[in-house]
Amino acid sequence: MGKRRNDIIMLGFSLVLFALLQGAISAKLIGSFWTLNLTLIGINIILAVSLNLINGYTGQFSLGHAGFMAVGAYVGVVLTTNFHVPFIIALLAGGAAAGVLGCLIGLPTLRLRGDYLAIATLGLGEIIRIVIMNIEYVGGAAGFKGIPHHTNFAWVFFVMLFTLFFIKNFVNSAHGRACIAIRENEIAAEAMGVNTTKYKVTAFTLGAAFAGVAGGLFAHCFYLISPNSFTFMQSFNYLIMVVLGGLGSITGSIAGAFFVTFISAALANWPEFRMIIFALMLILLMFYRPQGLFGYIELTNFKIFDKIFRRKEARQ
């Protein structure tokens, strides 16, 4: 039962963090620029953690995350703007659409391995973008205008919290172990009774679905979205977050998303510096810490909680 207690403690910490940040935003201690960036950090955490499920935990090199994000974004804005559907329903529909597409794309592509899978998913992400660009109904290349501004910090924070809860519990369950086994040794995983195709597709579908939800949140931050918001450069950005933080660590993805978004915002006026910094950081990482900042480690792994509680119990 210790696991559930840790969950409750983490939830408590999260709520305190939320109260502090929301308070600071409401009191205008955090200006509109940094509020937007705080919101983007939350969205990017969802994207990085969901990409990590595919790339880090299941070991399938996907580069099409921006494509799934685009699907969720466009499905979402069409529903809210043209059909006045409640925001939550639009987010869920966007996630479901991206998930279904992820499943359909995953079935044939996940037979590919390594670099080939990376190239195929990169291409598929671009195909999604170009298809959207050619749909007049959603504004084509000019973009979709008049989106209601539904996304705020609270929405993002709680959807992010749910995503973290979902993916953390998934990877710690028997189903997540099956995914991790595929990453570790596909042949052995299959020999231990894991239907590797099923679990690769499951991870891909879940990852795509959460990317879709993140896309919906992202789109409703702005008045206009265009297909150019979802280029493969975006997919690379999420990959950088995951790799910096550590493949196979949720804590790492959170740190990576925070870091990359923060640096991007801080260097908003010097965009060319940004790429130099990321490139340098990745090179240094490869030399000194190839497993990423956190590797396979989670912050919640540290036995602090257990120790505190065990001491208490011992005294009783």
Added chain:
Amino acid sequence: MSGELLRATNVSQVFGGLKAVSDFNFYINKGELVGLIGPNGAGKTTAFNLFTGVYTPTEGEIIFGGKSIVGLKPYQITERGIARTFQNIRLFSELSVIDNVKIAYHSRVKCGLFESVFRLGRYFAEEKKIADEGRKLLKIFKLEDKINETAKNLPYGAQRRLEIARALATKPKLLLLDEPAAGMNPQETNELMEMIRWIRDEFSLTILLIEHDMSLVMGICQRIYVLEYGAVIATGTPTEIQNNPDVIKAYLGTEE
């Protein structure tokens, strides 16, 4: 015929121009401990790969527990009750020893995805059961004090034992061991021999093993198949095999 667990009839496996296994006929009865020997490249591992669905035979039939298993995927064959170890160890090397074993319970996990993520109902009970059973298995293989160690950091002999423990966690009827004593010293090999005999009785298993260590094979196997260039050149009890002139010529050398 009631005691027969697996039978292969005229099984062949062709790789390009190479017939790695040719017209292979084989059976194993429930509770038997059978050895498969032969020089390197004879097709022994390929036979295991055919039994476990890694390859679908080019020709022939494989019956396990009265049903054909030809064309099934490896995970389906594992579900039916064949487990294996690998000649070149294939552990989940970055994971802990206990996690390696936990994964092997996969076929018997009942909690669905939703139940697992929201940790409803039997989730905690099932996880506890898997962990407890896993720990019990590891104890048998003298790995109980290494439960949280990363698999790749184990000494070689311990890695081989962990592979066997992991295979047993799938609750097999038939266990295939591919060179379990490879890289072990004589003392470790002796312990392993005892262990194999013991687990066969304890888990009422049927075991087929590939091994180069002749003292081990002759010591514990009831029957032996000798493979050369993909074909069975001899079969019989250890004594029969040791006295078979073909085997002596092909495998043991011609000095005798």
